[in-house]
Amino acid sequence: MTTDLRYQRGRLLRNTLILLFQTAMIIYVVLIFYPLFNMVISSLKSTREIFQDPFGLPKAPRLANFRVVWVDKGFGIYFMNSFIVTAVSMVFVVLFGSMASFGISRYAYKARTLVYMLFLSGIMLPLKAAIIPLFILIKNLGLMDRQLSVILIFLAMGLPSTVFILSAFMKGIPRDLEYAARIDGCNDWMVYRMVIMPITAPAIALVTIYNAVPIWNDFFFPLVFLQSNRLKTVPVGLSSFFGQHSTDWSLLFTGLSIAILPMLILYLFMSRYFIRGMTAGAIK
Amino acid sequence: MMKTDVRKGLWISFFVLPGLLVVTLFILLPLFMSLFNSLFSWNQLLRGAFVGLENFRKIFSGYPYRERFLNALGNNAKWFLLTMLIQNTIGILFGYLLSRRLPGHGFFKRIFFIPVLFSIVAVGFLWGLYLKPTGLVNAALRLMGLGAYARAWLGQEEIATLSIIAVNIWRWVGFPSLVFLAAVDAVPADCLEAAYLDGVGEWTLFWRIVFPLIIPSVTVISVLTIIGSLNVFEQVYTMTGLDGSPNFSTDTIGTLFYRTAFGSVDSGNPEIGIGSAIGVIIYSLTFIASIVSIISTRSREVEL
Incomplete structure (x- = not known):
């Protein structure tokens, strides 16, 4: 591209600036990687070694730490819980969200705008601020300390953005495809399931990442609604783990590594999807 | 004709109602109930008498609510500005x-986004350890001969909030970077090309x-920053x-709200009325700030 070449040719001042900016970006890369690297090497040291030699490599790597944290400290269970809660929430976010989008974008009726607005009313507002009525509601439904409580709230949290993104996408699908299917004898469900949904797949992938990452990482709602240790998700489990072992830095770094590394590894394989998905709400 | 209309209505209901029910029950109803609850006095979880705007009055002028609230709000303002x-x-x-x-732009782009993926909790605990007096940050400063700058980053009133904000910027800066990248990439190339041909410099090109x-x-x-702050x-x-x-130097509306709603630290008892009022204030501020931000930037928006 010519525009870019021109930028790079430039005068001395420009080249200096480029060098400066390039350095700034490299510094940020180091600032990202070094703390993560130090976290991993610290997880393999003893607490005493962390304090005495914070930058050195572990002299005798203590891999046993990972077994202790994963098995004895229950991180295996926390991961399982996070997985269950995120997966179940997302299945219903995608199912209800795509159905609602279909109902909003593929039919013409009077209440359509109203229905759409009702869904969107929650899109910008932080649900956290309504924790008191939610708490009372969950209590009255008898869902305290049950995974269904956070699943329902995550489902509600995920629907507005899902309906926003999917209904815009579905609106763009040509009518002819639908008519052809109807002539072939498809009912509305079959049109949704066999015509519209397959075409919507890319947008579904986007919506899934957009919602699954915040749900996986959410701390507030599991903190309020899940008290039993056997139900805790990774962020809440990490939090109580930090409360119990505040002086055992070796173990703390192991816990952090276990909480952070899986996401990092997943990202390295799917970075393009993560970037597209997570910025989906902010980019037209 | 009648029959197909009914059938169409049933299909629409079938598609829309499950989602609508969840949203109504877990978003719209709680929103409305926050507002409703904030107008009553509460005894633990029991709703008492209707008190109008008394809870709001307490927050803005009663002891110790006013002091706590304004302190927290000030910190949120600091978060937003910085x-x-x-x-x-x-x-x-x-x-x-x-x-x-x-x-190396492709590499930078991928790397910048990494911390965005991590939970705030994990990032907070990680940097919480690094920022301890005995932590990595001070060790690094000493290593570089800057030991004089070593301090309790989270333990001193003047810098604790700044330290937390710095950590949050570390985690999140990749997000606006990539959003702006996408925006700049969407600027038509011939626009830039024309400007270059006119001999416009990079600085003018960017601003104009x-x-x-x-x-x-x-x-x-901006709106996301307001909501986030x-x-x-x-x-x-x-x-x-x-x-x-x-x-209380790092207190924010969020933590104050939590303490008020669940009665953990300050008073020992949950104060549902005051808590709901704070919730309503959070909603109103989010709403007003977003609207103002949208209107003020829309006036400067340029259509191609």
Whole structure:
């Protein structure tokens, strides 16, 4: 591209600036990687070694730490819980969200705008601020300390953005495809399931990442609604783990590594999807 | 005819109602109930007498609510200003640089986004350890001969909030960077080309041509920054604790709201009325600030 070449040719001042900016970006890369690297090497040291030699490599790597944290400290269970809660929430976010989008974008009726607005009313507002009525509601439904409580709230949290993104996408699908299917004898469900949904797949992938990452990482709602240790998700489990072992830095770094590394590894394989998905709400 | 209308109505209901039910029950109803509850006095979880705006009056003028509330709100304002000023400026800079295809831009782009994926809780605890007096940050300063600058980053009133904000910028700056990158990439190449042919410099090019065209993204990021700043909770919870120590210097609306609603630290008892009122204030501020931000940037928006 010519525009870019021109930028790079430039005068001395420009080249200096480029060098400066390039350095700034490299510094940020180091600032990202070094703390993560130090976290991993610290997880393999003893607490005493962390304090005495914070930058050195572990002299005798203590891999046993990972077994202790994963098995004895229950991180295996926390991961399982996070997985269950995120997966179940997302299945219903995608199912209800795509159905609602279909109902909003593929039919013409009077209440359509109203229905759409009702869904969107929650899109910008932080649900956290309504924790008191939610708490009372969950209590009255008898869902305290049950995974269904956070699943329902995550489902509600995920629907507005899902309906926003999917209904815009579905609106763009040509009518002819639908008519052809109807002539072939498809009912509305079959049109949704066999015509519209397959075409919507890319947008579904986007919506899934957009919602699954915040749900996986959410701390507030599991903190309020899940008290039993056997139900805790990774962020809440990490939090109580930090409360119990505040002086055992070796173990703390192991816990952090276990909480952070899986996401990092997943990202390295799917970075393009993560970037597209997570910025989906902010980019037209 | 009648029959097909009924059938169509049934199908629409079938598709729309499950989602609508969830949204109504878990978003709209709680929203409405916050407002409703804030107008009553409460005894634990039992609703008492209707008191009108008394709860709001207490927050803005009663002891100790007023002091706590204004202190927390001040910190949220600090969060907003510093995030706008530092994080979003770096975000625009990085976004623009990445769009200029400097060597290694694909690599930078991927790496910058890594911390965005991590939970605030994990990031908060990690940096909480690094920022301890015995932590890595001070060790690094000593190693570089800057030991005089070593301090209790989260233990001193003047810098604790700044430290937490810095950590949050570390985690999040990749997000505005990539949003702005996408925005700059969407600026038509012939626009830039024409400007280059006219001999416009990079600085003028950015302010006169690129920036006006990416205003919609600036709006989006500003609104997200407002919402994010009003919702700070986990960052403080993990790094300095629920009561915003030292001496409430890192307290925010989010942590104050939590303490009020669940009665953990200050008074020992949950105060549903006051808590609901704070919830309503959070909603109103989010709403007003978003509207203002959208209107003020829309007036500067340029259509191609």
